[in-house]
Amino acid sequence: MQSVVITGMGIVSPLGHDVELFWNGLKAGRSGISVIDHFDVSGFGTKIAGQVRDFDPEALFGRKDARKMDRFVQFAVYAAEQAVRDAGLEPERVDRERFGVYVGTGIGGITTLTDNMEAYQQRGPGRVSPSLVPMMISNMAAAQISIRYGAMGPTLSPVTACSIGNTAIGEAFRLIRSGEADVIIAGGTEAAVHPLSLASFGNATALSKRNETPERASRPFDAERDGFVMAEGAGLLVLESLDHARRRGARIHAEVIGYGASSDAYHVVASHPEGEGAFLAMKRALQSAGVSAAEVDVVSAHATGTQVGDLAETIALKKLFGDQASRIPVTANKSMTGHMFGAAGGAEAIALIQSLKEGVIPPTINLDHPDPACDLDYVPHHARQAPLNIGLSNSFGFGGHNAAILLRKAEF
Template sequence: MERVVITGMGVISPLGNDVQSFWSKLIRGESGITRIDTFDTDGHKAKIAGLVRDFDAEARFGRKEARRMDRFCQFALAAAEQAFADAALDPEKVDRERMGVYVGSGIGGIQTLLEQEALLQERGPGRVSPTLVPMMIANMAAAMISIRFGAHGPTMAPVTACSIGNTAIGEAFRLIRAGGSDVVLAGGTEAAITDISLASFGNATAISTRNDEPAKASRPFDLERDGFVMAEGAGIVVLESLTHALKRNARIYAEVIGYGASSDAYHMVATHPEGIGAYLAMKAALREAGIEPQEVDLISAHATSTEIGDKTETAAIKRLFGEAAYNIPVTANKSMIGHMLGAAGGVEAIALVKSLGEGVIPPTINLENPDPACDLDYVPNRARRADLSIGISNSFGFGGHNAVIALKNFAE
């Protein structure tokens, strides 16, 4: 079977719209959470989010092209272009029949749908855009990336809620490993910070209402947390077979060595109270990677800043790693970037790649009063240098979907 490596990365996020900006702010412990100023939040319980700033789609794609893509699709294409360029792939030399795209979104083009529904009600059916459906369907990000690069290989858009990024990377890893493709652009994207989604999450009492202190609102593992913070963006990586990467003398960031997926089989939105799905996905990823729990140097936690989620993930880690769990640093990127929903896994995978490569663990900020039930080493408030070789990244989603990837510093 083929070994699979990461050779390119691209990010659009609340901390910056390229990998270096994102990473430098992440390790400085900066928060990307701010007051929402893109629509009127009067009447909303939560008024904060992790918004992507300074993103000019028309400047990137041209006015005509930008207007034919929903924001989630614009984010995905921008991140994919970064990743493709970072990988230094020559489109004229890649076998496009063996280049695929695995990029998903949890919600798709919700902003386009809302805008067109308003037009329908105000001005009638004749004013609804004929491009509404192709702009809102969740597979369009993968499709537009495929069109952009002429990728004729397998192209799909997994929809596993907030575990999409890891699902996409994991399934692409298996495709390449089995010899089905040479190159796959994989990850997730989301642009769901809208009036209606904010209202729904607010009424579900799922999101933080620490509106006066946005930067302190996302606080995984802290006793005073009061919910997650919505965020948006995209994270895309270029995966290649090692054979393909070496043949073209590519720079290799890391190797994907394992992937595990599971279902809680429990509830529409609630995490299994014993964290059984999280445990099974981590266990499967380690088994496929052929490594023992004590070989893991870093865990990038899903850690959304909800009481049940933080507690069950901690319990799952302890169940799998035993006493070794107390010796493994656990970091929570969402403390700084918020919960990017379908984009979370892709962006957090990139953060893990950077950690392994640079030997720096981003902090879990706002961890000031630890929950007694969450008693692991969460790298509180300040980044840490460490010798790192292997890391896992956890992503879990509504419906009980769980996806975990295992990464390793590359060595021939």
């Protein structure tokens, strides 16, 4: 089996649109949550989100190309550009048939869909864009990246809700490890901070309503947590076989050593209350890597700030680590970014890579009143220095989809 390494990273997030800005924001415990200002939220119970700001697609891609891509695709293409550049990858020198793209999204082109529905209702069928479908459908982020770089290998758009990023990275890892591909751009993207999705999640009572103090709204593991905060962005990685990376003299950020997936088989939106599926995904990631739980140095939690979800993940971590659970630092990036949905796994993988490289664990902010039932070491308030070698990252999604990836510090 091939060893699989990460050579490139790209990010679009509420904390910034390059890895350095994103990472520095996390280390500083800076919140990217603010009052939504790109549409009228006066009639909504929740008025806050993690918004991507200062993103100008026309400046990045030109007016003609930008208008052909929904916002979720724009985020993905720009994150891919960053990742390819960071990897020093010259696509024309890669075997195109062994170059793939695994990039997914949870909600897809909701803005394109609703804009065209409005045009149809107000002005009739002749005003619906012929580009509606190829702009809206979920596979278009992967397709646009594939076209841009001439990647003719397997192209996949996993739809596993909020676990998409880890699913994409994990499945890419499997394909490269098996020897079926050399290079895969993998991760997730999302642009769902939109009136329709805000209304739906709000009516489901899933969202925090701390509108007066948005930077304090996302509160994983806190006793006063009142729901998650919507966010948007993209997080993409370049994965390669170690042999391929070495042949071209690439810098290696980290190694992917394990991946596990599972289903709760329980409920369409609620986590299994005992964390059974989450535990299985983590256990399988360890098994695929051939390492023990005792070798894990840090956990990047899914931790969205919901009452049931955070408790279920805590229970699963206790089951995985047993008596050693209290010694494992667990960090919750969503306390700062909000929940980026399909983009969360890729973004959090980038944060974990940076943690392993620098020996720094970002904090879980807003953990002011720890939930007695959530009693692990969540690295509250301030970043922490620690020797780190192996990190575990969790992503869980609606429908009970669970995906965990295991990363190791580069030693090549």
